[in-house]
Structure formats: structure tokens, C-alpha cells
Amino acid sequence: MVILIKLGILHLKYIEVIENGQAYFTFVNFTLFIVFLVIYATANDKSSPYEEIYPEIGYKTVDDALEDFEQHFKQKLKLPLRVPPISFTHHFGRFSDLDGVNNNSFELKFINDQLSENHYKIDVRPIKNNIPIREKYVIKTFKLKNGVVANYMTISGFNVLVFERDGWQYMLSIDKRVSDKVTPETLLDIANSIEY
Incomplete structure (x- = not known):
């Protein structure tokens, strides 16, 4: 549920992008990229024996x-x-x-x-x-x-x-x-x- 709320907020910022320019669009893409990296790194964080x-x-x-x-x-x-x-x-x-x-x-x-x-x-x-x-x-x-x-x-x-x-x-x-x-x-x- 928390993820859906965050995605909803990001979606609202995306709508603002259309009205106000591209600055928010870049921010949204960057935020999604960081979230993906954090999730991927956490899932694959296994130390070598x-x-x-x-x-x-x-x-x-x-x-x-x-x-x-x-x-x-x-x-x-x-x-x-x-x-x-x-x-x-x-x-x-x-x-x-x-x-x-x-x-x-x-x-x-x-x-x-x-x-x-x-x-x-x-x-x-x-x-x-x-x-x-x-x-x-x-x-x-x-x-x-x-x-x-x-x-x-x-x-x-x-x-x-x-x-x-x-x-x-x-x-x-x-x-x-x-x-x-x-x-x-x-x-x-x-x-x-x-x-x-």
C-alpha cells in the first residue's frame, strides 16, 4: 500500500509536468531509477564466502x-x-x-x-x-x-x-x-x- 501511495504521488508530479514543463518529468524518472537500484541492490546483496x-x-x-x-x-x-x-x-x-x-x-x-x-x-x-x-x-x-x-x-x-x-x-x-x-x-x- 505504501508503494501505491508513492506511485500515486509520482503520478501527480507527472501530470504537473505536462502543465509546467519537463523538470518534474526528469525528477520522476530519476526517482524511479533510484528506487529500482535500491531494490535490486538489496535483493542481490550477498557477500562472497x-x-x-x-x-x-x-x-x-x-x-x-x-x-x-x-x-x-x-x-x-x-x-x-x-x-x-x-x-x-x-x-x-x-x-x-x-x-x-x-x-x-x-x-x-x-x-x-x-x-x-x-x-x-x-x-x-x-x-x-x-x-x-x-x-x-x-x-x-x-x-x-x-x-x-x-x-x-x-x-x-x-x-x-x-x-x-x-x-x-x-x-x-x-x-x-x-x-x-x-x-x-x-x-x-x-x-x-x-x-x-
Whole structure:
């Protein structure tokens, strides 16, 4: 019924067009076009699944990305055996072999398409190309089982545990919105699960 009333108003403006000139006629056509676009866009507004989106931006299976990384550096990479105690629907890997040796890194991403806050990421790069840690961002310092120092900090909406081992810098990042479920100690347990 509301649509009929709006169409009736538009029809009256169309009648005015005949009496007063073409300005209203253009307005009516433009309004109908906008209404059509809004209805069409709403009906077809379906987001693409992660299985389509992530490969388009360079992600692939974790095994394939890990193999690319290891072949590039001619060295095996150990990953944590544990993950945070929250649910994930997808996991992807990406080896970034960008221009210049300093930019090469491996990224492992765990996400949940129903709960955006369930977002966990592991970034690994050679120590010689590490991301410098600024002391002012360090909230707490831990020692891993192997004696290595790990710095816990907050960066851009993520809680991050950074440590170095076997020639690599590891950054374990978890969305701050799940910090009640994934504590610094949880990230420490995950980091210690590399010991195998």
C-alpha cells in the first residue's frame, strides 16, 4: 500500500509536468531509477564466502603456503601445535614474497565467518628482517620453556605475543575482543607448543 501511495504521488508530479514543463518529468524518472537500484541492490546483496575472497588476495591452503615459504628459505618452519580455545570456521596460509628480501613472510590466519572477533594470526619472518619491538608497547614479558623471552603487547586491535626462535621471528596475534577467552598465558602455551 505504501508503494501505491508513492506511485500515486509520482503520478501527480507527472501530470504537473505536462502543465509546467519537463523538470518534474526528469525528477520522476530519476526517482524511479533510484528506487529500482535500491531494490535490486538489496535483493542481490550477498557477500562472497571466505573460500572465494581469501584466495583472490593471495591466500591458499596452509600446507601449500608453508611449502612455498620453506622452499624459498630452504629451511623447515615449525608451527605451534595448539590454537586458541575458540571456534574457527576457516584457516588460510600466505607466503608473501614481495620485492626486496626484507618483506618476505609467512602468515597463517584462523577466522570464523559467523564470529568476526574469532580472528587469530601467526606471522613468521627471518630474524634478520624482524619487525622491531618498541618497548613502550610491551605490556608484559614472559619466558618460554626454552628460555627465550617473549613480549606481550597490544597493536591495532590485537593482543600480540612476539618471540624469536630457530632463526625466525614469530608474532601470535589474537583479536582483543576475545581477550577474556584468550589470555596472555594462553598465547604463551601456544608458543610453547612449538617444542616438538
